[in-house]
Amino acid sequence: MFRFVLRRLAYLLPVWIGISLVAFMLANLAPGDPARLALQRELGRQPTAEETAVVREQMGLNDAAPIRYLNWLGDALTGDLGTSYRTGQPVLDSLADRFPTTLQIAGFGLLLAIAIAIPLGILAAVYRQGPIDHFSRVIALLGASMPSYWVAYLLILLLSVRLGWLPVAGSQTWQHAVMPALTLGIGGSASLMRLTRSEMLETLNQDYIRTARAKGLGSRPLMLGHALRNTMIPLSTVLGMRFAGMLGGAVIVETIFSWPGIGKLVVDAIFDRDYPMIQGFVIFMGTAFLLINLIVDLGYGVIDPRIRLARR
Amino acid sequence: MRRVSSEINRRTLLLATGAAGITVRFGRSATAQETPSGSARVGVGEDGYRVDERANVGFYPLNTNIFESLVYMTPDYQIEPRLAESWEFVEPGTWRIVLRQGVVFHDGTPFTAEAVKYTMDRIAANGGGVLGVGPDSTVIVDDFTVEITPTYVNMRMMEQIGHPNNSILPPGLNPAESRNGTGPFREVEYVAADHYSVEANADYWGDAPGVSGITFQFYPDPTARLLALQAGDADLIVDVPAQSADQVEAAGATLLRGPVGSYEAMYFQIKGEAPYDLGQDPAVREAVSIAIDRQQVIDSAWQGNAEPGTTMIPPAILGDSASLVAAPEFDPERARQLLEEAGWVEGEGGVREKDGRALALTIINGFATAADHGSVPELIQAQLGYIGIELEIIQTPDTATYEQRLTVGEGDLWLERGSQNDGNPAFLPELLFSTPEEGGDPEATAYGRAFAPGEAFDTEIARSREATDIAEVQEAAAQAMNIVINEERIVIPLCGFYRLVGHSEAVTSFDLHASGVNQLWTSLTMAE
Numbered sequence: 001m002f003r004f005v006l007r008r009l010a011y012l013l014p015v016w017i018g019i020s021l022v023a024f025m026l027a028n029l030a031p032g033d034p035a036r037l038a039l040q041r042e043l044g045r046q047p048t049a050e051e052t053a054v055v056r057e058q059m060g061l062n063d064a065a066p067i068r069y070l071n072w073l074g075d076a077l078t079g080d081l082g083t084s085y086r087t088g089q090p091v092l093d094s095l096a097d098r099f100p101t102t103l104q105i106a107g108f109g110l111l112l113a114i115a116i117a118i119p120l121g122i123l124a125a126v127y128r129q130g131p132i133d134h135f136s137r138v139i140a141l142l143g144a145s146m147p148s149y150w151v152a153y154l155l156i157l158l159l160s161v162r163l164g165w166l167p168v169a170g171s172q173t174w175q176h177a178v179m180p181a182l183t184l185g186i187g188g189s190a191s192l193m194r195l196t197r198s199e200m201l202e203t204l205n206q207d208y209i210r211t212a213r214a215k216g217l218g219s220r221p222l223m224l225g226h227a228l229r230n231t232m233i234p235l236s237t238v239l240g241m242r243f244a245g246m247l248g249g250a251v252i253v254e255t256i257f258s259w260p261g262i263g264k265l266v267v268d269a270i271f272d273r274d275y276p277m278i279q280g281f282v283i284f285m286g287t288a289f290l291l292i293n294l295i296v297d298l299g300y301g302v303i304d305p306r307i308r309l310a311r312r
Numbered sequence: 313m314r315r316v317s318s319e320i321n322r323r324t325l326l327l328a329t330g331a332a333g334i335t336v337r338f339g340r341s342a343t344a345q346e347t348p349s350g351s352a353r354v355g356v357g358e359d360g361y362r363v364d365e366r367a368n369v370g371f372y373p374l375n376t377n378i379f380e381s382l383v384y385m386t387p388d389y390q391i392e393p394r395l396a397e398s399w400e401f402v403e404p405g406t407w408r409i410v411l412r413q414g415v416v417f418h419d420g421t422p423f424t425a426e427a428v429k430y431t432m433d434r435i436a437a438n439g440g441g442v443l444g445v446g447p448d449s450t451v452i453v454d455d456f457t458v459e460i461t462p463t464y465v466n467m468r469m470m471e472q473i474g475h476p477n478n479s480i481l482p483p484g485l486n487p488a489e490s491r492n493g494t495g496p497f498r499e500v501e502y503v504a505a506d507h508y509s510v511e512a513n514a515d516y517w518g519d520a521p522g523v524s525g526i527t528f529q530f531y532p533d534p535t536a537r538l539l540a541l542q543a544g545d546a547d548l549i550v551d552v553p554a555q556s557a558d559q560v561e562a563a564g565a566t567l568l569r570g571p572v573g574s575y576e577a578m579y580f581q582i583k584g585e586a587p588y589d590l591g592q593d594p595a596v597r598e599a600v601s602i603a604i605d606r607q608q609v610i611d612s613a614w615q616g617n618a619e620p621g622t623t624m625i626p627p628a629i630l631g632d633s634a635s636l637v638a639a640p641e642f643d644p645e646r647a648r649q650l651l652e653e654a655g656w657v658e659g660e661g662g663v664r665e666k667d668g669r670a671l672a673l674t675i676i677n678g679f680a681t682a683a684d685h686g687s688v689p690e691l692i693q694a695q696l697g698y699i700g701i702e703l704e705i706i707q708t709p710d711t712a713t714y715e716q717r718l719t720v721g722e723g724d725l726w727l728e729r730g731s732q733n734d735g736n737p738a739f740l741p742e743l744l745f746s747t748p749e750e751g752g753d754p755e756a757t758a759y760g761r762a763f764a765p766g767e768a769f770d771t772e773i774a775r776s777r778e779a780t781d782i783a784e785v786q787e788a789a790a791q792a793m794n795i796v797i798n799e800e801r802i803v804i805p806l807c808g809f810y811r812l813v814g815h816s817e818a819v820t821s822f823d824l825h826a827s828g829v830n831q832l833w834t835s836l837t838m839a840e
Contacts, residue, residue: 032712033755040711041360043441043477045733046743049756051439088488153535160543168540169531171506256533260505264532271710 001298008294015286020076023282024069027275034085034273035059041086041272059085072279081283082276086269091280094265099284101171102261105180105253106246110239112185113192118235121196122223125204136193143190152183152256169258180257184250188242195238199231206230232303240296241289248285349838351525352819355546358532359505369479369487375829376510376528378418379479379493382409382428383470385735387571387825389629391471395423395480395494401780405465411456415517417482418498425452430483432460442472442739467778468785471735476829496521496834505530522821522837541565541814547838548819550828552812554617555686560814569617570811573826574731576688577624578604578675578804579744581762584721590673591724595654596701597801599647600673600725601640603699604692610807613686617812621805623793624730626826629737631783633790639797639805647699656700664700671701676723678708679715684729688806692727719758726762729809733827737789738776745796745803746773765800 035055039047047055056062063071072082081091116139124136146154159166159179170176203209204227212222251263262281269277300307369379382396399409415423432450435441444462451459462469472478485492491499496518497510511525529546531537534553540546542563552560552567560567580591580600590596606620620639627634651664651671659665663672673696677689693703706723708714717723732740747770748760764770769792776788796803811824823835 030712031716032710036715036755037712045442046759048439048442049753051441052753052756054437054439153539156536156539156543160545161539164543168543168545169533169536170529172503256536258506258529258531258533258536271712273712 001301005294005298008290008297012287012290015290016076016283017073019282019286020073020279021069023279024065024072024275027270027273027278028065030273032273033061034275035061037272038085038274068275072276076279076283081280084269084274084277086272086274086277091276094277095262095280095284098260098262098265099247101259102247102250102254102263104177105184105250105259105261106243108177108181109184109188109246109250110243112181113188113242114239116185116189117192118196121193122200122228124193124197125200126223128201133197136197140190140193143186143193146186147252148183148187149252149256151186152179152253155179155182156256169256171259176257176259180250180253180259183253183257184246188246192235192238192242196231196235199234200227203227203230229303233300236296236299236303240292244285244289244292247288248281349523349820349840351527352523352547352836352838353545354526354528354836355531355537355540355549356528357530357534357537357551359508359530361502361504369476369481369491369493375476375831376508376526377495377497377833378491378499378510379476379481380495381474381476381479382411383474383735385471385474385733385827385830387823389626389732389735389737389826391474391735394474395428399470401467402459406459406461407469408453408457408459411458412517413456415494416515417494418492418513419482421482421492423480423482423494424455425458426483427480428452428458428460430485431478431480434481435478441477442475442734442736443469443478465778467780468736468738468776471737471782471785472739474830475734496832497526500525519834521834523833526833526836538563538814541816544816546816548813548815548822548836550813550831552814554614554809554812556615557617557812557814558615560812563814565814565816566819568813568815568822568824570813570824571628571826572619572626572808573811573828574729574809575621575624575626576618576685576727576729576806576809577621578692578806579726579728579763580802580804581721581724581726582765582800582802583762584724588674588721588724590671593654594801595650596656596671596673598640599650599654599699600696600701601801601804602643602650603647603695603701604804604806605642605644605695606639606806607642608695609688609691612691613688614807614809618807618809621807623790623797624803624805625732625737625740625789625793626808628826629732629735629786630790630793631737631786633783633786636787636790637793637797640801644695644699651700658700662697662700663702672704673701673724674704674706674722675725675727676706676708676714676717677727678711678713678717679726679728680711682707682709685727689727692725715755715758718762719754721762725804731827733829737786738773738792741769741789741792741796742773742777745792746770763796763802765795765802768799769795 035052036047039051039055060068075082084091084094087094120136124133127133156168156179160168166175166178209227212226248263250261251267254261254264266281380394382394383391384394386392395412395415396409397412399407402408411425417423429450429452432445433447435443436445436447436449440446440463444464444466445460446463449461453459479493481487482492496513496516498513500509500511502508507530508528509525512521531540537549538559541549557567580597581588582591584591610616610618610620622639623637655666656664656671663670675689675692677685689705693705696703708717718726730740744759745763745765746760747764747766748757772788772792776785779785779788797805811826813824818839820839821835821837825831
């Protein structure tokens with residue numbers, strides 16, 4: 001197990017170098033001078049040539065692109081991901097500042113998605129073509145067809161404007177996290193619900209389920225102990241990927257709710273050609289995907305001991 | 313949590329999915345009030361402050377009057393003393409400035425010439441700005457007198473120095489770490505990207521603020537900002553989008569419409585290479601300039617919350633000379649006739665042709681963003697279609713892509729929005745349309761290479777730079793605008809945008825400035 005984890009962690013270094021190189025090349029191929037863009041935003045006007053020259057020097061943009069990449073890589077290997085062109089803060093600090101806030105809504109959002117999707121998905125499979133199945137299908141269809149900004153505005157209208165229960169936007173109290181998490185959770189639950197249903201149906205048709213039922217096993221232990229446990233293998237894969245996606249892709253939710261997360265940070269960085277921040281972000285997301293996949297892989301062994309034994 | 317309205321109706325739902333008292337000033341005079349009323353919650357746009365050596369107090373968060381400049385630009389774009397009491401130009405290129413006495417920074421440090429020198433040296437270290445100050449430009453004469461000699465003779469320095477970017481800092485202050493100014497408000501708390509709280513400065517040298525404090529809450533999304541007003545989370549919101557301004561009143565709040573401070577215009581490229589060379593034909597430029605129905609654009613795209621553009625800068629800044637500039641009058645029949653006379657005859661599908669070439673133009677929409685222009689490109693496409701011009705609309709995903717296209721000249725018409733934030737009437741025309749130096753940086757000279765009309769324009773701009781009398785500056789700037797708008801038809805003004813603010817009944821007065829960064833928050837008062 002330990003060697004397995006070490007081997008997977010060793011993948012991180014080539015992954016980091018590969019994705020940072022791709023990100024660097026893509027960012028540098030995109031049109032626009034980061035110095036001019038930064039000054040336009042800061043000054044509210046077109047900058048003069050002199051101002052641009054000073055900032056280009058400050059940003060180190062006068063060096064050739066390969067030199068800049070190698071300099072960045074050298075610093076990155078020592079833990080320094082550079083300084084953001086846009087905010088002037090160290091990239092690592094910015095990501096570290098923003099990560100917990102994103103983690104909050106992504107975590108709550110995922111839990112909410114699980115809480116909605118898995119029970120409804122199981123019930124839909126067990127009572128196939130019954131009222132619960134039809135109801136869950138409608139819920140899943142609604143969840144999948146409503147874009148997140150629409151859900152966000154509807155939640156604000158209901159919970160802030162009409163009921164006055166929650167603040168519209170901000171990040172200072174736990175109440176501020178409720179609507180962003182709800183928006184992510186509702187969006188994430190639709191496909192998860194359908195996947196749970198289809199996987200459960202498939203599992204329920206397996207011979208060992210029929211055998212267990214024939215041996216007189218009760219409905220609850222059969223569903224929870226046998227059917228659901230086997231369904232959890234594909235579900236945990238999807239959950240892991242969805243969680244990683246939520247960590248980096250909640251930009252619309254973060255913008256509407258003024259939630260200072262990583263998604264908004266990186267979209268702003270892309271618009272401003274903030275190369276260090278873009279590269280820092282891809283490193284961060286690459287790491288997040290790899291670690292989450294590792295946790296999911298380890299989870300397989302917990303869910304299904306045969307996998308753990310096979311690894312040995 | 314207080315609610316302004318508790319109904320979810322169709323209008324509200326429309327607001328969510330897509331997005332009065334109409335005076336510049338309303339209520340009692342804030343400055344006449346002796347005791348500040350309660351605190352206010354103001355919904356503002358995105359927090360764009362940066363915390364490094366380039367920290368720009370002019371936009372600190374959205375200019376909250378922590379800092380002050382030497383002069384102040386009034387809502388009608390005139391200059392009045394602020395931390396400077398008086399100034400004079402000393403030949404050949406020096407401004408001697410006498411400073412206000414008895415002013416202290418929020419931490420009790422007296423305001424003296426040292427602060428002005430520190431501030432100007434900091435600007436010089438970042439390239440000198442539009443002031444053109446260098447490391448040796450600022451000399452202290454005595455505690456309350458400084459002399460500033462820009463690196464070139466800058467007769468417009470005092471109109472430019474009022475921009476909040478040039479606000480005065482106490483010696484040694486790094487505004488990335490703390491904010492300590494002389495302004496009417498002092499900082500209480502800054503939580504980046506969330507909120508910014510200020511309180512009235514009891515020791516302020518000028519008129520006292522009308523509220524005890526203000527909390528500025530950042531709402532990057534304009535619809536969320538509007539919903540915050542509706543939910544009672546904000547007493548006042550700024551930068552209401554023109555296309556959804558009517559939703560403020562639909563939400564039970566009041567819409568306050570300020571003077572024009574920003575514009576929308578199209579620029580015609582006159583030096584492009586094929587296939588973007590049709591702008592070289594004066595008849596095509598003139599026909600396009602009179603084929604645009606500005607009022608229809610305003611009514612359809614901006615719900616009436618703008619006025620027909622006459623120049624690309626707020627007319628107020630031109631003073632009496634504003635009457636010298638008028639946008640070409642809408643006359644589509646004349647436009648058709650002009651094209652006929654120039655040999656552009658109707659071809660298949662109603663698109664005109666000449667020597668086998670279709671009269672097809674490309675408009676680039678993306679400055680500052682494509683979303684800033686709403687449905688304007690489609691309206692222009694329809695209006696030009698009526699006179700037989702085919703218009704392809706290209707939306708760029710961001711400013712950088714827009715500027716890159718401009719740098720390589722790939723487009724005929726360029727749709728832009730901009731604003732005027734200092735008192736120099738010739739600033740924007742000079743920046744955008746002056747003839748560039750040969751061999752300059754391609755991006756920095758892109759506007760000039762695409763649009764510069766040439767010597768006559770440059771002469772007027774030079775006159776505006778050198779004049780001592782502001783009336784002469786205004787007249788020269790107006791003549792320069794005439795060249796690009798009426799003589800050469802390079803600039804086609806579309807709209808002048810009103811500044812729009814929404815507020816609840818808790819707000820009792822607020823004087824709205826045309827320029828957002830020059831907004832004085834001292835005028836805001838709240839019900840007891």
